[in-house]
Amino acid sequence: xxxxxxxxxxxxxxxxxxxxxxxxxxxxxxxxxxxxxxxxxxxxxxxxxxxxxxxxxxxxxxxxxxxxxxxxxxxxxxxxxxxxxxxxxxxxxxxxxxxxxxxxxxxxxxxxxxxxxxxxxxxxxxxxxxxxxxxxxxxxxxxxxxxxxxxxxxxxxxxxxxxxxxxxxxxxxxxxxxxxxxxxxxxxxxxxxxxxxxxxxxxxxxxxxxxxxxxxxxxxxxxxxxxxxxxxxxxxxxxxxxxxxxxxxxxxxxxxxxxxxxxxxxxxxxxxxxxxxxxxxxxxxxxxxxxxxxxxxxxxxxxxxxxxxxxxxxxxxxxxxxxxxxxxxxxxxxxxxxxxxxxxxxxxxxxxxxxxxxxxxxxxxxxxxxxxxxxxxxxxxxxxxxxxxxxxxxxxxxxxxxxx
Numbered sequence: 001x002x003x004x005x006x007x008x009x010x011x012x013x014x015x016x017x018x019x020x021x022x023x024x025x026x027x028x029x030x031x032x033x034x035x036x037x038x039x040x041x042x043x044x045x046x047x048x049x050x051x052x053x054x055x056x057x058x059x060x061x062x063x064x065x066x067x068x069x070x071x072x073x074x075x076x077x078x079x080x081x082x083x084x085x086x087x088x089x090x091x092x093x094x095x096x097x098x099x100x101x102x103x104x105x106x107x108x109x110x111x112x113x114x115x116x117x118x119x120x121x122x123x124x125x126x127x128x129x130x131x132x133x134x135x136x137x138x139x140x141x142x143x144x145x146x147x148x149x150x151x152x153x154x155x156x157x158x159x160x161x162x163x164x165x166x167x168x169x170x171x172x173x174x175x176x177x178x179x180x181x182x183x184x185x186x187x188x189x190x191x192x193x194x195x196x197x198x199x200x201x202x203x204x205x206x207x208x209x210x211x212x213x214x215x216x217x218x219x220x221x222x223x224x225x226x227x228x229x230x231x232x233x234x235x236x237x238x239x240x241x242x243x244x245x246x247x248x249x250x251x252x253x254x255x256x257x258x259x260x261x262x263x264x265x266x267x268x269x270x271x272x273x274x275x276x277x278x279x280x281x282x283x284x285x286x287x288x289x290x291x292x293x294x295x296x297x298x299x300x301x302x303x304x305x306x307x308x309x310x311x312x313x314x315x316x317x318x319x320x321x322x323x324x325x326x327x328x329x330x331x332x333x334x335x336x337x338x339x340x341x342x343x344x345x346x347x348x349x350x351x352x353x354x355x356x357x358x359x360x361x362x363x364x365x366x367x368x369x370x371x372x373x374x375x376x377x378x379x380x381x382x383x384x385x386x387x388x389x390x391x392x393x394x395x396x397x398x399x400x401x402x403x404x
Contacts, residue, residue: 002036005365006075006084006097008114010042013106014193014214017060022344023103024057029347029357035365038095040075040084041066042109048073050084050094075100075121082123099368100125101361103341107188107215110341111137119375126368127318128340129375135314136340139187139219142314149313151306152334154325155179156221158187161212171208172201181223184208186215197223226329229336230293232307233346235363237317237371241308245352246300248293291352299326302333310335317371318364321346 007030009023010016020041027037039054043063049070053059059066071094073084082097100123104110112133118125128136135141140158147153157175164171175182184207186194194214196207204220211218233244295303307322321342325334339346345364347357355363 002034003365004036004038004096004098005030006038006040006082006095006100008040008042008100008102008109009104010044011104011106011109011114012042012044012046013104013108013110014189015106015110016044018343019103019105019109020057020060022105022341024055025344025347026101026103026357026361027055030361031358034362038084038097040073040100041070042104048075048084075123077121077123082121097123099123099365099372101365101368102127103345105341105343106193107137111188124368124372126364128314128316128320129371132315132317133340136316136320136338137188138217139185139337140217142337143219145313146310146335149309151310151313152332154221154224154334154336156219158217158219161216161218164208164212164218168205168208172204175204175220176201178220178222182220183223184211185219185221186211187217187219189214224325224327224332224334226327228293228326228328230295230303230324230326231321231346231349232303232324233319233321233342233349234307234311234316235319235350235360235367236311237367238312238315241311243304243307244346244349244355245291246293246295246303247349247352248290250288250290291348295326299331299333306333306335310338314338316340318367319345319350319360321349 007023007027009019011019013019023039027039030037037055039050039052041049041054043049043066049066050073051066051070053069054066072087073094074087075082075084075097078085078093083093084095084097085091085093100118102109102114102118102125104114108114110133112130115125115128115130115133119130127133135145143153143156155178157178159171159174181197181199182204183195183197184204194211196203196210198204198207208218228248230246230248232246234241235244236242303324306324310322311320316338318340319342321339323336323339325336326332327334345360347360350360351357
């Protein structure tokens with residue numbers, strides 16, 4: 001019997017389209033002999049749709065087709081099973097789900113919100129739990145935990161948009177203690193949205209004005225000199241971790257922009273996914289890169305060790321990509337951030353280690369099942385009802401007026 005895998009993607013996020021690309025790639029690589037693949041697309045206005053046509057990237061050029069031919073559904077627990085049910089009449093069950101595979105990016109979906117819903121209804125799911133998803137998306141929480149665990153990070157300042165609006169001079173003075181150039185980032189977005197490198201105070205002010213359009217919490221960091229940027233993926237959970245090959249990412253810009261990552265120049269197909277537009281995005285797999293990265297043995301080992309420690313410290317699970325900044329001149333390694341659900345699921349980093357995309361997806365699903373079994377083995381509630389016989393209001397009769 002096939003395992004019914006509900007692949008959730010999209011959502012109210014500035015990385016909505018990136019999620020669609022990643023999910024379609026993955027759905028086309030899941031082993032159809034093992035799995036029944038059930039696409040679950042969340043629109044930008046948070047409606048959920050399912051239907052086989054959602055596995056075709058072409059359908060997303062005209063979203064009205066999804067509303068016309070897809071089924072608008074809700075996911076919930078019904079009689080011990082996890083089902084997708086029609087929202088409109090007749091409210092029949094469309095599909096049953098054995099495990100959910102979230103392939104989502106960014107705020108509202110990767111940041112613990114979706115994971116919280118899945119955990120509340122009890123459905124098994126792939127990837128990090130609520131806590132790890134929250135800290136994996138919020139750069140402030142993440143950096144504070146990294147710092148507290150002794151991991152090497154760049155100097156940084158963070159603040160709320162309300163604090164900046166109330167006293168921008170005080171915030172700018174605080175940032176002045178860092179060395180220019182600095183990089184400004186919204187704390188909870190990904191894919192380089194709202195990020196800018198600043199060489200002066202005037203540029204800083206412009207960058208903050210832009211960043212607060214995307215988030216209420218802003219991070220400003222010192223830029224690493226003599227920079228080499230490398231990425232590595234980690235697979236596992238808090239008990240075991242293994243690492244992928246390391247890549248060096250290349251960009252003509254001072255940092256990897258959204259365009260670098262997702263608006264590529266390639267045409268044709270990517271791992272079975274037809275890219276319909278002329279200069280279509282191939283996702284993170286389209287980046288210019290050196291794979292493997294050119295690193296001496298000592299630096300390579302340091303990156304691998306820090307990556308596994310960071311993954312464990314955050315309580316991550318599944319397959320995450322961790323980004324590093326290296327000062328080549330001074331041979332210093334800094335951990336930058338973790339991506340709990342990386343673009344394209346970082347399959348290319350694992351392929352360089354001899355793990356093909358289909359096997360990577362198998363491994364992730366198996367980890368999700370193991371995590372679920374561990375989760376349900378713990379005590380989360382008691383069978384006893386301490387409210388039974390509770391009479392502080394004189395029983396039910398005494399509560400009549402209070403319940404209205």
